[in-house]
Amino acid sequence: MDRSRPSTAPEWQVSQWFNTDRPLALADFAGRVIALHAFQMLCPGCVQHGLPQAQRIARLFDASRVAVIGLHTVFEHHAAMTPEALAAFIHEYRLAFPIGIDAPAVAGPIPQTMASYAMQGTPTLILIDRWGRLRKQSLGVEDDMRVGADIAFLLAEQEHPDDS
Structure with missing residues (x-):
């Protein structure tokens, strides 16, 4: 974990949200630690480890102090991982925390939030402190x-x- 001078977390670029009635932004979670799990529904490591861990974090930590957010960040198999398929996946796996779909890339295969965080793939765990860092x-x-x-x-x- 980075304990040096951390940088401000980039804002999420999300095209659609699930399990929330409105779009979410980092500022909505000021004062809370954010556990952001970036995943793809066809990623075995995400399905077997990352998402179950996100569910455990959501269950074990007080939601007023720790927010769990999912980010479906599709950088391959775009045709198979549609919002409709994701909705069914969320229902089948009983994922109750907010999940955003990373906005498509402007150019190339890497979605916008994935690029702004320089993620190398999925699953990726990101922890953001109470001050948005x-x-x-x-x-x-x-x-x-x-x-x-x-x-x-x-x-x-x-x-x-x-x-x-």
């Missing part, structure tokens, strides 16, 4: 104990990172 970004499977410790560290911070 990017504190962790990791590709692949993350151990639950490590992720829990990282979230606990961010929750325990008493002051703005620039004040220390």
Whole structure:
């Protein structure tokens, strides 16, 4: 986890939201830690590890302190991963946290939010602190104990990172 001078997290570019009645932005979560899970529904690591972990985080941490957000970021197999297919996937896997569809690329296959965060693939876990600063970004499977410790560290911070 990045404990040096963290940078402000880029805003999400989302074309459609699920499990929320309005578009969401980073500012909506000021004062809360955000656990953002970037995934593709045809990614085995996402289905077997990333999304179940996101569900555990949502279940175990107080929603008033930790927000879990899913980001369906499609950089391959575009024809198979439509919003309709994602809606069925969300229903079948009983994903209850807000999930956004990463806005399509302006040029090339990499969606806009994936590009702005320089993600290397999926699953990607991103932790954003209570002040909207990017504190962790990791590709692949993350151990639950490590992720829990990282979230606990961010929750325990008493002051703005620039004040220390």
